[in-house]
Amino acid sequence: MSISCNPTAPYVKYGYLQKQARKSHRNWKKRWIVINLQQRVVSYYKTKKDFDRHKKPAGTFQLPPANETFVGPCSSSKHNSFEIYHIDRGTGKKTTLLALAADNLNIGSATKDATRT
Numbered sequence: 475m476s477i478s479c480n481p482t483a484p485y486v487k488y489g490y491l492q493k494q495a496r497k498s499h500r501n502w503k504k505r506w507i508v509i510n511l512q513q514r515v516v517s518y519y520k521t522k523k524d525f526d527r528h529k530k531p532a533g534t535f536q537l538p539p540a541n542e543t544f545v546g547p548c549s550s551s552k553h554n555s556f557e558i559y560h561i562d563r564g565t566g567k568k569t570t571l572l573a574l575a576a577d578n579l580n581i582g583s584a585t586k587d588a589t590r591t
Contacts, residue, residue: 488507514540515534553575555574
């Protein structure tokens with residue numbers, strides 16, 4: 475799965491957010507998040523430098539179809555936390571894809587210093 479980030483791509487969003495650990499829901503780690511809205515791909519890196527150096531993402535996943543993907547409040551008590559989740563149409567089961575928290579929820583768009591192909 476590749477992330478396409480170029481200076482003229484308004485559909486690419488990125489920035490530092492706090493990511494909740496999958497196993498230990500108490501741990502939150504700062505991660506560089508890259509979201510390609512056109513390809514519906516979310517990738518996260520340990521640091522922006524890892525992204526700039528074209529290192530492999532710490533994690534990447536494809537977002538399910540838009541009508542099955544939601545953003546809502548996280549069950550965590552962490553300030554400004556939210557989660558991206560999927561609801562299976564057949565079973566109604568909710569699956570959390572990613573839990574995040576931010577001091578500032580405005581994620582930037584791709585710029586020349588964050589180009590990547």
